[in-house]
Amino acid sequence: MNLPQPDKSSAAVRAMFDDIAPTYDLLNGLLSANQDALWRYRAAKRLCVRKGERVLDLCCGTGDLTREIARQAPGSEVMGADFSSQMLDIARRKDASHQYMEADALALPFGDGEFNAVSVAFGVRNFEDTGRGLREIARVLKPGGRLLVLEFMRPTNPALGRFFGVFNAALAPLGRVISKHSTAYNYLPQSVGGFYSKGEFAQLLGKQGFRDVRSFDHSFGIASSFLARKGQFF
Numbered sequence: 001m002n003l004p005q006p007d008k009s010s011a012a013v014r015a016m017f018d019d020i021a022p023t024y025d026l027l028n029g030l031l032s033a034n035q036d037a038l039w040r041y042r043a044a045k046r047l048c049v050r051k052g053e054r055v056l057d058l059c060c061g062t063g064d065l066t067r068e069i070a071r072q073a074p075g076s077e078v079m080g081a082d083f084s085s086q087m088l089d090i091a092r093r094k095d096a097s098h099q100y101m102e103a104d105a106l107a108l109p110f111g112d113g114e115f116n117a118v119s120v121a122f123g124v125r126n127f128e129d130t131g132r133g134l135r136e137i138a139r140v141l142k143p144g145g146r147l148l149v150l151e152f153m154r155p156t157n158p159a160l161g162r163f164f165g166v167f168n169a170a171l172a173p174l175g176r177v178i179s180k181h182s183t184a185y186n187y188l189p190q191s192v193g194g195f196y197s198k199g200e201f202a203q204l205l206g207k208q209g210f211r212d213v214r215s216f217d218h219s220f221g222i223a224s225s226f227l228a229r230k231g232q233f234f
């Protein structure tokens with residue numbers, strides 16, 4: 001996919017998600033044919049959160065993964081964080097029982113080793129600096145703590161590449177009409193095209209001090225999940 005690269009500065013990304021927040025959930029369901037809920041359910045299962053554990057759901061958006069992890073792990077403490085205040089407002093309205101805070105993933109307001117696990121669904125692709133974001137996540141994880149990343153990776157399989165091409169041509173206009181945002185739904189395929197492939201991202205995780213990196217596909221590879229551990233001596 002040779003698409004123009006979008007502006008991934010933190011200010012631009014935050015403004016974009018603030019703008020599309022009111023229609024974000026509706027479009028997620030429509031554009032993924034409701035598969036997104038299943039992807040989050042399966043990803044949360046693999047994270048295997050236990051009672052008493054502290055979990056940070058980073059780039060939580062409207063909180064769907066935050067709530068799914070908490071639902072699957074009663075007795076755990078799951079906190080959502082995001083830098084879009086409009087996305088967080090919706091998360092709080094959907095469920096006031098969770099703690100949500102405004103925070104930038106590239107400069108997290110937490111001490112070292114505070115969390116047993118960190119999850120990021122469809123967030124890391126938006127980071128202005130992916131390596132820095134992963135290092136911040138590693139910093140707030142306990143040694144041995146788990147990371148779950150659910151993301152659209154740059155396809156290396158030509159059939160999947162064609163799928164994203166069709167998505168761009170046919171579905172992005174739908175996003176444009178419903179969200180009333182002129183570029184947000186071009187941003188998705190553009191940012192996927194400029195992001196890492198699965199193999200490259202697994203290598204990057206290793207470089208940033210993560211171990212036991214495993215990945216699995218959702219819906220024939222349209223989305224992928226990565227699980228990794230922070231190394232003991234990181």
Ligand SMILES: C[S@@+](CC[C@H](N)C(=O)[O-])C[C@H]1O[C@@H](n2cnc3c(N)ncnc32)[C@H](O)[C@@H]1O
Binds near residue numbers: 017063081084126128
């Ligand atoms: C595509 S949405 C995903 C939301 C949610 N995790 C989900 O599964 O629907 C990406 C979210 O990441 C947030 N985000 C992107 N970059 C961020 C950063 N550097 N710090 C905090 N949040 C960020 C955006 O504000 C947005 O809410």
